[in-house]
Amino acid sequence: MKVNELLKELRQKHSLTQEQMAEKLLISRQAISRWEVGETEPNVETLKLISKTFNISINTLLGTPRVLICQVCGMPLQEDEFIGKDNNGYFEEKYCKWCFVDGKHQYDHNNFDELIEVCMNNILHMNPESDEKQLRLMLKENLVNLEYWQEKNAQVD
Numbered sequence: 001m002k003v004n005e006l007l008k009e010l011r012q013k014h015s016l017t018q019e020q021m022a023e024k025l026l027i028s029r030q031a032i033s034r035w036e037v038g039e040t041e042p043n044v045e046t047l048k049l050i051s052k053t054f055n056i057s058i059n060t061l062l063g064t065p066r067v068l069i070c071q072v073c074g075m076p077l078q079e080d081e082f083i084g085k086d087n088n089g090y091f092e093e094k095y096c097k098w099c100f101v102d103g104k105h106q107y108d109h110n111n112f113d114e115l116i117e118v119c120m121n122n123i124l125h126m127n128p129e130s131d132e133k134q135l136r137l138m139l140k141e142n143l144v145n146l147e148y149w150q151e152k153n154a155q156v157d
């Protein structure tokens with residue numbers, strides 16, 4: 001779906017007129033109209049405001065152009081409800097809501113083994129037939145390559 005279609009659908013989902021949406025976003029009704037017909041698109045700051053106001057990620061607003069993955073635990077972030085938020089309520093699309101809460105990481109760079117145990121427990125709870133040894137090895141080999149854990153390695157070097 002295109003940005004203009006998503007914006008119109010978002011407005012209608014919240015039962016807002018163009019004027020009411022414009023008031024919420026502190027912009028003109030004409031700007032809303034131009035977005036909805038595809039003449040223009042919101043700038044980055046306005047996308048952030050739309051994201052926070054309507055509790056929808058910028059990634060979703062842009063038509064989900066890429067698959068998001070938590071850069072701490074590797075969880076696919078296919079739904080906005082799984083994406084972490086900073087302390088101002090803005091989505092932080094690099095992290096899930098369990099690894100990044102109110103702008104704070106829940107695992108410091110020294111807690112890699114703790115994260116492995118949490119992931120193991122969660123996966124085994126959902127898939128009890130999983131091979132624990134193989135699962136642990138897979139997690140250790142793959143999670144260490146995520147951005148958050150790479151930052152740790154860069155700090156050590």
